[in-house]
Amino acid sequence: MHDSPEPGLRERKRAQTAEAIHMAAAELALERGLDATTIDAISERADVSTRTFFNYFSSKEDAVLGIDETAVSLELERVRDYEGDVLASTFDLIYALFEASGGGQKNKALTRAVIKKHPQLMTRQMVRVAELEDRLSAIVAGWLSSEAAFAADSDEARLDEARVILGICLATVRVSMKRWAMHGDADPGATGAASAPSPSPSGAPADPRQTYERAIASLKTVLEKLS
Amino acid sequence: MHDSPEPGLRERKRAQTAEAIHMAAAELALERGLDATTIDAISERADVSTRTFFNYFSSKEDAVLGIDETAVSLELERVRDYEGDVLASTFDLIYALFEASGGGQKNKALTRAVIKKHPQLMTRQMVRVAELEDRLSAIVAGWLSSEAAFAADSDEARLDEARVILGICLATVRVSMKRWAMHGDADPGATGAASAPSPSPSGAPADPRQTYERAIASLKTVLEKLS
DNA sequence: CTGCATTATTTCACTCTCTGCATTTTTACA
């Protein structure tokens, strides 16, 4: 994640402003609720004009989530090492995408708290993935080329299959995050991984990363049961 | 779909008005584009006040899609016969849900045309399913109870598994609809069903129902390849 | 057919989101 040796004052200030707006939005949403939080209020607390707000975020929801489209693009262009497991790698991809939100520091905890209070924001994340579907599925399709079972398919077929796989993983993440949002810690065996050994101990703190790992196990269990 | 022998004048008029607004919205979206279509314009063409518009639909998108929440609720409360195939039944469920949009007549063709021009509306459909997730997954979970592989799970685990399955099917439908939206007819074998016999001939008219059947085949193929 | 209760429709006033444009301030760099 080391961008350049010299971020420069300009970029530093820009990141700083974005962070301020994001924090203000998240705090206000937590204090008085998402609907009761106006962009005027966010801008005031962040000490910028409302017009400047829209120079950084395209909506209130994006500000709360701290969605930085530049960071997302950078993340997607990053070369990814493919580890041989399509599902696991796709989960990693989605994970990286979600992490491109929420600022840079440990105020991610704040963002998570807001998401817990307002599940609609989770839906917003899903929409984001849907919007990026073309780019994401292209990456997954690239991985599929080196998989024996998919190597014989045409490029177009592989792209469709990549879309399905992406959707499958996203669906699983969705469920995991929903569970995570409802009760911060989840029963280890309640996610359908009853027959699979759960990698994390019970009562674990609410870390999305662990959620994803549980999600993989959960998905594979369901797939087995369905076949 | 026979509601009651006597709908009554009031309800008839209500359905009529909803239809008028829906038609106006779809037509305008097709003529001048979705963004260039204002609620004022829709209301004017439908010959109602803009305030009345919001008594029927909660947004421009819903009006274009003809989303009637009452119809959706009725559809969901309908008793469903479970045929023994979780995936197929779930696809049917999603299909029914989507069909609860688009008015009642053959102006569904109009709605479809608009969706083709504005894929964002498809995303809106996905969001709808996400909003109804609780109710939908409860239905699927009910089906799972009678499946040997899931019978031993707890109710909670089954609900999570139902959510995953719902998400998987939805993802597949998404892909199929995307393909359908891009080129009205799809190459029979290009959806990843290269190894499965395609049920519909090539060059078929753009019927979502067929799309779903292809989607099932597509999904099963991917699942096989992944395992 | 008439009066009354219910429901729909409309009008009005209002808040909030978001955009384009012109202006001013700040930063970068030669």
Place this chain on the structure above:
DNA sequence: TGTAAAAATGCAGAGAGTGAAATAATGCAG
């Protein structure tokens, strides 16, 4: 230090969406 690029701001305005009160249409009992 001077200048060009970038960012911040103020302003004007369109569009979405809501609440409340007034008005019209409908259903129903008598």
